[in-house]
Every structure is written in structure tokens, then in C-alpha cells.
Amino acid sequence: MSDPTTGAPAADWPLYEVFIRSRSGLEHKHVGSLHAADARMAVEHARDVYTRRQEGVSIWVVRSADIVASDPAEADALFEPARDKVYRHPTFYAIPDEVKNL
Amino acid sequence: MYTQALDTHGREPVPAPAAEGAATATRFQARIDADEKIEPKDWMPEAYRQTLIRQISQHAHSEIVGMLPEGNWISRAPSLRRKAVLIAKVQDEGGHGMYLYSAAETLGVARAQLVEQLLSGAAKYSSIFNYPTLTWADVGAIGWLVDGAAIMNQIPICRCSYGPYARAMVRICKEESFHQRQGFEIMLTLAQGSDAQHAMAQDALNRWWWPSIMMFGPPDGDSKHTAQSMAWKIKRFSNDELRQKFIDVTVPQAQFLGLTIPDPLLHWDEATQHFAIGPIDWSEFHAVLKGNGPCNRERLEARRAAHAAGAWVRDAAAAYAAKRGAQAHEGGKS
Numbered sequence: 001m002s003d004p005t006t007g008a009p010a011a012d013w014p015l016y017e018v019f020i021r022s023r024s025g026l027e028h029k030h031v032g033s034l035h036a037a038d039a040r041m042a043v044e045h046a047r048d049v050y051t052r053r054q055e056g057v058s059i060w061v062v063r064s065a066d067i068v069a070s071d072p073a074e075a076d077a078l079f080e081p082a083r084d085k086v087y088r089h090p091t092f093y094a095i096p097d098e099v100k101n102l
Numbered sequence: 103m104y105t106q107a108l109d110t111h112g113r114e115p116v117p118a119p120a121a122e123g124a125a126t127a128t129r130f131q132a133r134i135d136a137d138e139k140i141e142p143k144d145w146m147p148e149a150y151r152q153t154l155i156r157q158i159s160q161h162a163h164s165e166i167v168g169m170l171p172e173g174n175w176i177s178r179a180p181s182l183r184r185k186a187v188l189i190a191k192v193q194d195e196g197g198h199g200m201y202l203y204s205a206a207e208t209l210g211v212a213r214a215q216l217v218e219q220l221l222s223g224a225a226k227y228s229s230i231f232n233y234p235t236l237t238w239a240d241v242g243a244i245g246w247l248v249d250g251a252a253i254m255n256q257i258p259i260c261r262c263s264y265g266p267y268a269r270a271m272v273r274i275c276k277e278e279s280f281h282q283r284q285g286f287e288i289m290l291t292l293a294q295g296s297d298a299q300h301a302m303a304q305d306a307l308n309r310w311w312w313p314s315i316m317m318f319g320p321p322d323g324d325s326k327h328t329a330q331s332m333a334w335k336i337k338r339f340s341n342d343e344l345r346q347k348f349i350d351v352t353v354p355q356a357q358f359l360g361l362t363i364p365d366p367l368l369h370w371d372e373a374t375q376h377f378a379i380g381p382i383d384w385s386e387f388h389a390v391l392k393g394n395g396p397c398n399r400e401r402l403e404a405r406r407a408a409h410a411a412g413a414w415v416r417d418a419a420a421a422y423a424a425k426r427g428a429q430a431h432e433g434g435k436s
Contacts, residue, residue, distance in 0.1 A: 012213045013420070032270070033204045035213055037419035038426060049200050052193065053277075072143045 015064040016042040018049075020056035028060050036061075134335050139265040142208040150334055153327070154264055155209050157336065162202035163220045164228035167401050169195045171235040172244060180238060187284050188241065194277050201270040208266045221406050229387065230313050232395030239292050239299075239306035245285015247307075247314040247352065253278050254348045255318065258338035267336075286355065293359040300360075307356065308364045315379070316387045318345035346376055353377045 013035040019028035031050050036042035042061040050056065070078055086092050095102055127147055133140065140146055169192050176192065179185035203213055219225035230248055235241065256275055262268040292303035319325060319341040331337035339347075356363050367380030389395065 013416075015207070032201060033207075034200060037416075038423035041419060041423075048193075049197050052190075052197060069143070072141065073145070 013037050016046075016061040017064050017067060018042070018046040019060040019062070020046075020050055021058035021060075022056055024057055028058065031055075033064060039063075131333070134263050134333075137335075138263075139268065140263050141265045149330075150336075151209050153331065153334070153336065154267065155206055155211050158202055158206040158209075158267055159211070159216045159219070160226050160228075162199045162206060162216065163225050164231065165195050165199035165202060166220070167227045167231045167405065170401055170404050171231055171233070171397075172241055174235050175238060175241050178238070179241075184288070191245070191281050191284065194281065198274045198277070201273055202267075205264075205266040205270045217409070221402070221409060223393075223402055226391070228317065229390040229395060230317050231401060232390050232398045233309070233313055234397050236309075237302050237306060239289070239302040240310070242285050242288030242292060242303065243306035243310040245281050245283075246289050246355070247285075247310050248317070249278055249281040249285060250352060251314045251317045251348050253282060254344050254351075258344075259336075261335070261338060263335035289359055289361075293361055303359070304361050307361050311364050312383065312386075313390075315345060315349070315382060316384075318342070318348065320384065320387075321382075349377050349379060 014037075015033055016036055016039070017033050018031050020031045021028045034042065034045050034049055036045050039061055043059050046059045046061055051059070082088075126145060130140075130145060130147060130150075140150075172188060172195075173192050176185060176188050179188050203216060206216060207213055216225070220227070235244070253275060256271055256278065259271045260268055260275055262271065289303050289306075292299040294300075322328060322340045322342045325341055328337060328340055332340075353363060353368070365380045367378070369378055370376075371378040390398070393399075
């Protein structure tokens with residue numbers, strides 16, 4: 001576990017994020033993460049860690065370091081512009097009850 | 103799966119969230135109060151982060167060490183069916199450890215560091231795993247009582263304020279139910295078997311009952327971190343509340359098995375509408391927690407040996423990945 005010269009813990013294998021398609025026809029969904037030496041091992045470990053009860057028919061793994069994410073601190077600035085645009089939803093429009101199929 | 107209100111066993115008291123900006127801290131608490139989930143990159147008080155790292159990693163360590171007492175019986179399971187079930191259960195515990203280590207890592211701690219803390223003895227894990235599994239009935243008692251107590255502890259954590267921990271716990275609780283039922287089935291089979299088998303089941307109950315009761319942690323009056331953890335919605339019920347729930351559901355199950363709970367003072371209290379138990383011997387609990395349980399040294403030695411024996415596999419995998427990476431790089435150039 002430790003580096004014999006420095007006593008520091010050995011470096012971890014890279015971290016991978018795991019995405020599973022639970023059934024054919026559904027999208028892959030993030031289920032968690034794991035460490036693996038390479039991508040192939042990440043898929044094999046994902047099989048053992050996340051699909052022991054037939055939770056999936058397909059696995060994606062991606063290096064966590066390769067994911068670019070929005071900054072939570074900027075969430076307001078990023079998502080606020082959509083907040084006052086309720087006219088983008090069908091319920092914004094008042095249609096008389098007697099009008100059908102609309 | 104296995105917590106024992108582990109958050110109550112930190113050595114250092116959790117400092118109040120005073121250092122950070124008061125306004126930011128107020129906003130954070132408001133989010134918690136509104137039942138919002140906190141996610142990894144969100145701002146959080148340092149004490150919240152440290153409390154979670156400690157609790158989640160102790161929980162993960164418990165899953166990993168928890169594989170040892172049951173793994174002890176895989177090669178001696180009484181039938182192929184029992185053996186297949188036990189292997190699946192032990193594999194689940196390993197998986198639960200992996201979910202939890204991943205959740206802890208989202209708080210900025212390295213996996214290698216967590217493993218190092220377990221192997222060096224610096225980290226704690228659930229003291230229940232420092233008891234030996236002397237007979238096959240112990241495998242049944244662990245599933246029924248230890249996993250039963252763990253489920254009682256863990257279901258509220260599915261609603262914990264920290265998103266990754268809550269999500270890991272949802273997964274774990276789903277899988278845990280099988281563990282408890284297979285344990286009860288083992289107990290039922292033994293309890294309805296020969297006199298010797300019935301006696302074996304009773305003996306296991308005698309040895310596992312009190313340690314299971316103590317899994318919920320010290321009484322509320324002695325629990326240092328409960329109030330802060332409740333305010334942060336890491337914890338939803340107090341140790342004593344969860345302990346009482348467990349006793350109330352488990353006593354009738356023991357009666358169904360025809361087994362006697364080893365507590366002469368146990369009785370139904372009409373006034374409270376709960377089962378009342380005799381006094382708990384906390385000196386034993388603290389002795390085991392301090393490292394003086396029957397198997398503390400054995401468990402850590404087993405983990406260290408496993409880790410050392412796997413070193414060449416990890417080295418080989420890393421070397422292979424590096425070689426393949428270099429080859430892909432060469433191939434890309436030509």
C-alpha cells in the first residue's frame with residue numbers, strides 16, 4: 001500500500017464514472033464511479049460492482065478527469081434565464097374547454 | 103451492511119461552522135432545512151465535509167471487514183445452495199464497500215488514503231465484526247440480527263442531505279433485504295431442526311443479541327454528535343429511537359423461531375407500547391471499540407495480508423495499462 005521510500009500511500013488507479021443502460025430502449029444513466037487500471041478493467045469492474053442483479057444490458061465508462069461540468073456556483077447565472085420563460089410550456093396558454101384535441 | 107451510528111465515535115469533537123462566512127453558512131443550512139440535497143462541488147462547511155468523510159469511510163471499512171466473519175464459513179456451508187447464497191452475500195458486502203468509498207471520495211479524499219487508514223488501524227469500523235463466527239448458526243444470526251440492525255440504521259440515511267451518500271444507501275438498502283431474509287431462513291431451518299440444531303441457533307442468538315443491540319451506538323445522552331448530525335440531516339433518528347424500533351420488530355421474530363432472547367428483564371411495556379430491555383453492558387462495547395474485542399487483531403491482520411498478497415496484481419495491472427497506453431501512443435504516430 002505504501003511507497004517503501006516515502007511511506008506515502010501509493011497513487012490510486014484512475015477514477016472512472018459508470019453509466020448503465022438498464023434495458024434496451026432506455027438511455028444510459030450515471031450509477032457511480034470506480035477505480036481501474038484501464039478502460040477495459042473499468043468495464044469488468046462495473047459489471048461486478050453495478051450489475052450483480054441484472055441491472056444493465058450495456059455499460060459505458062469514462063475517465064472522471066475527462067468530464068467537463070458546469071460550476072454549481074454559477075448555476076443561477078446559467079439557468080436563471082429560463083426561469084421567466086414560462087411561455088415555453090403548453091400550460092401557459094389558456095384554451096377554452098370546449099376546444100378539443102389541442 | 104453495517105453501520106452502528108458510527109458518526110458518534112469520532113475522537114475529535116466537530117467544530118461549529120463558525121470559520122466560514124456567516125451568510126454562506128446560513129444559506130447552506132437553509133438549503134438543508136428545505137430538504138435540498140448537497141452535491142460534491144457545492145459549498146459546504148468544513149465540519150460537514152469532515153463529518154461525512156469520517157462517517158462514510160467508517161461505513162465503507164465496516165463493509166470490507168464485514169466480509170471476514172462470514173467468509174469464514176463459505177468453504178464449510180452445509181449445502182451448495184447455502185454456499186452460493188453466502189458467496190453472493192459476501193460479494194454484496196464488498197460491493198457496498200465500493201459504493202461507499204466512491205461516495206467518500208466525492209468529498210475530496212483519496213481511496214488510497216482511506217485504505218491506508220483502515221490498514222494502519224487509524225480508522226474505525228463497526229465493532230460487531232470483532233466477534234467470531236463459531237458455528238454455522240452465526241451466519242444465520244448475522245444476517246437476521248446484524249443486517250437487520252444495519253437496515254434499521256440505514257433506511258433513514260437514504261434521505262441523508264448529502265446526495266452521493268443517499269444514493270449509495272438506496273442501492274445498499276435494496277440489496278440488504280436479501281441478506282436479512284437469508285439469515286432468518288437459516289435460523290428458521292435450524293430452529294425447526296434437531297435438538298442439536300435448535301440449540302445451535304439459540305447459542306448464536308445468545309452471543310449476537312447484545313452486540314447487535316449495541317450496534318446502534320451509545321445512549322442518546324452520551325452521543326456527542328447527534329444534535330449536529332440531525333441539524334445537517336445526516337442523521338434522522340437518534341440511537342435510542344432506532345434501537346427501540348429494532349427491538350420491537352425483532353422480539354416477535356425470535357418468538358416465532360421459538361428462541362429465547364438472552365435478557366431476563368425483557369418484557370412488553372403496556373404504558374409505552376414498546377418492549378423494554380434490561381441494562382446494556384456498555385463496558386464491553388467500549389472495550390471492543392478500543393481494540394480489545396475477541397477478533398480485532400485478527401481482522402486487521404487478515405485485511406493487511408490480503409492487501410499485501412494483492413500487491414503484485416495491482417502492480418501488474420498498472421504495468422499492463424502503461425504498456426498498452428504507450429503502444430496506443432506509438433500506433434497513433436505511425
